[in-house]
Amino acid sequence: MDEARADRDTPIVRRREMLSWPVALVCGSAVLTGCGTTRQASSAATSTPAPTREQAPEVPVTPPEDLMREHGVLKRVLLIYREGIRRISAGEQVPAQPLHAGAGIIRTFIEEYHEQLEERYVFPPLVKARKLTDIVSVLVRQHQRGRVLTGRILDATAHPTPRQARRDLVANMAAFIRMYEPHEAREDTVVFPAMREVISPKEFTEMAETFEDEEHRRFGAAGFTGIVGQVADIEKTLGIYDLNQFTPRL
Ligand SMILES: [Fe+2]
Ligand SMILES: [Fe+2]
Numbered sequence: 001m002d003e004a005r006a007d008r009d010t011p012i013v014r015r016r017e018m019l020s021w022p023v024a025l026v027c028g029s030a031v032l033t034g035c036g037t038t039r040q041a042s043s044a045a046t047s048t049p050a051p052t053r054e055q056a057p058e059v060p061v062t063p064p065e066d067l068m069r070e071h072g073v074l075k076r077v078l079l080i081y082r083e084g085i086r087r088i089s090a091g092e093q094v095p096a097q098p099l100h101a102g103a104g105i106i107r108t109f110i111e112e113y114h115e116q117l118e119e120r121y122v123f124p125p126l127v128k129a130r131k132l133t134d135i136v137s138v139l140v141r142q143h144q145r146g147r148v149l150t151g152r153i154l155d156a157t158a159h160p161t162p163r164q165a166r167r168d169l170v171a172n173m174a175a176f177i178r179m180y181e182p183h184e185a186r187e188d189t190v191v192f193p194a195m196r197e198v199i200s201p202k203e204f205t206e207m208a209e210t211f212e213d214e215e216h217r218r219f220g221a222a223g224f225t226g227i228v229g230q231v232a233d234i235e236k237t238l239g240i241y242d243l244n245q246f247t248p249r250l
Contacts, residue, residue: 063121073110073231078181079235080234081153088166097157098238099157103150113215115143119140121211131198135190145179152172157169
């Protein structure tokens with residue numbers, strides 16, 4: 001099974017259910033990172049009875065992990081935009097449909113979901129604690145500017161693109177990439193780590209539950225996995241899905 005099919009066909013596992021699984025079951029393949037205790041649990045399981053669901057230690061999915069993998073979706077759409085810019089700059093036909101689909105994911109998954117979570121749950125505790133206030137105000141302004149750019153990209157790719165509009169489309173996608181690469185990198189390395197300084201462990205756990213509920217309310221049972229499958233389909237359409245094509249020949 002290829003990775004794209006795996007993205008879509010993997011049974012959907014609600015994180016709350018996963019939280020209640022024995023670590024040995026969750027990390028049974030010993031492939032997942034952060035499963036250092038898994039190997040201990042697995043080897044112990046050979047000589048002692050398997051722990052019950054109630055006794056088993058939990059594998060927490062924290063809000064920063066949740067937000068960072070959403071950034072992975074954002075990054076993959078930036079790569080889709082970059083491929084669109086490459087083709088248009090080379091005089092090729094505008095790949096309007098894939099670009100429109102990518103911008104649609106930015107609109108629904110990043111702007112109307114991920115950024116709403118940041119503005120509602122991540123930024124306010126930092127501002128209240130007077131931490132990173134300058135950065136937060138820039139990030140909020142960038143969210144607003146990003147929505148303007150996405151509106152332009154959606155409009156430009158909804159119909160056949162005239163020559164002048166091609167230049168504007170390239171400029172708007174380039175501006176979006178230029179802004180969001182440092183934006184998400186700053187959130188991953190500075191803002192999300194700071195959450196631990198201003199949010200209690202209890203609030204962290206409650207926030208994880210809130211994020212989980214909101215994800216499935218908005219995106220159905222497939223949730224994040226379904227969105228990743230949509231991105232993989234766009235990448236396949238553009239011929240940028242195969243990861244190995246990006247490995248340099250040395
Ligand atoms: Fe953000
Ligand atoms: Fe973000």
